[in-house]
Amino acid sequence: MKNSDQNKKDNQAENKNADFVQPASDAATNLQKLFVESLKDIFWAENALLKALPKMASNATDASLKSSIKDHIAVTENQIVRLEKVFEILGEKAEGKKCAAMAGLIEEGNSILEETQPGAVRDAGIIAASQKVEHYEIATYGTLLAFAKTLGENDAAKLLQQTLAEEIEADKILTDVATASVNADANESN
Numbered sequence: 001m002k003n004s005d006q007n008k009k010d011n012q013a014e015n016k017n018a019d020f021v022q023p024a025s026d027a028a029t030n031l032q033k034l035f036v037e038s039l040k041d042i043f044w045a046e047n048a049l050l051k052a053l054p055k056m057a058s059n060a061t062d063a064s065l066k067s068s069i070k071d072h073i074a075v076t077e078n079q080i081v082r083l084e085k086v087f088e089i090l091g092e093k094a095e096g097k098k099c100a101a102m103a104g105l106i107e108e109g110n111s112i113l114e115e116t117q118p119g120a121v122r123d124a125g126i127i128a129a130s131q132k133v134e135h136y137e138i139a140t141y142g143t144l145l146a147f148a149k150t151l152g153e154n155d156a157a158k159l160l161q162q163t164l165a166e167e168i169e170a171d172k173i174l175t176d177v178a179t180a181s182v183n184a185d186a187n188e189s190n
């Protein structure tokens with residue numbers, strides 16, 4: 001017969017085991033493999049974003065917001081080409097794997113369009129949704145860059161660094177558009 005302390009310890013061990021996730025048969029075994037899987041995730045994400053951005057540009061009213069989104073479409077196309085180069089450097093096939101986070105961020109962006117009247121208020125919503133996307137990308141490329149450096153993949157790191165800089169710049173432009181006019185204009189709408 002176990003004492004109550006022993007039972008408590010056993011329960012704690014069981015709870016820990018219940019949360020432990022068994023790895024899939026193709027689970028990454030090293031950083032190189034995790035790096036490649038993470039590249040597939042952002043490759044899917046960039047391609048999904050490329051398809052979603054024109055709708056955001058069409059729904060924007062502020063001229064500088066519209067043009068900054070359109071500019072980011074061209075930037076994103078080039079980022080996809082850059083990722084293809086990274087796959088090539090690694091001797092891997094360029095393929096996407098669904099990024100649940102970007103799918104959710106795009107879905108949220110579409111919801112914000114329905115939830116806002118066109119004009120400055122919708123513009124403020126588009127900026128909010130877009131900055132969530134940019135922050136996800138900044139986090140992702142920051143990690144990918146760190147992985148590339150650790151792996152000694154210096155050519156890949158250079159390419160990822162360029163994209164990271166573009167995502168930081170895109171985020172900054174959105175902040176500038178919001179604070180220069182859109183937020184104040186949205187505040188005057190009734």
Ligand code: FE
Pocket residue numbers: 046076079137167
């Ligand atoms: Fe991007």
Ligand code: FE
Pocket residue numbers: 041042045099100101102
């Ligand atoms: Fe992802």
Ligand code: ZN
Pocket residue numbers: 049076133134137167
């Ligand atoms: Zn982006």
Ligand code: FE
Pocket residue numbers: 072133134137166167170
């Ligand atoms: Fe971006």
